[in-house]
Amino acid sequence: MKICENCGNVINKPFCIGCLEREIEFWLSKERPEVISEIRRLLISMVDFNRKGSKCIVCNKRINVCNNCYLEKIYEILKEKDVDLADEFKFLFLDLESKDVIQKI
Ligand SMILES: [Zn+2]
Numbered sequence: 001m002k003i004c005e006n007c008g009n010v011i012n013k014p015f016c017i018g019c020l021e022r023e024i025e026f027w028l029s030k031e032r033p034e035v036i037s038e039i040r041r042l043l044i045s046m047v048d049f050n051r052k053g054s055k056c057i058v059c060n061k062r063i064n065v066c067n068n069c070y071l072e073k074i075y076e077i078l079k080e081k082d083v084d085l086a087d088e089f090k091f092l093f094l095d096l097e098s099k100d101v102i103q104k105i
């Protein structure tokens, strides 16, 4: 069982936040491309691929931070810039997370 180094919750996604970032980047490239550099910086500040942890099924790097921690920080960044954009982000990425959680229960 892997634990998120940021929030202490169990990581229940088999892919890392780096792979998640590419999805978000793709979405932002159409909506607000100027925000992309900021979420990249956030990724670098949160991730430490040298630590132990299970491997991402997509890129084979180690996972040490859960997707939710990363998504919530991005949501805060977007909310400061554009509330409508933040809401759309929440609908596309964060609500998806909670749906997954509900399915597991
Ligand atoms: Zn976390």
Ligand SMILES: [Zn+2]
Pocket (backbone or CB within 6 Å): 015, 016, 017, 018, 019, 020, 056, 057, 058, 059, 060, 061
């Ligand atoms: Zn990955």
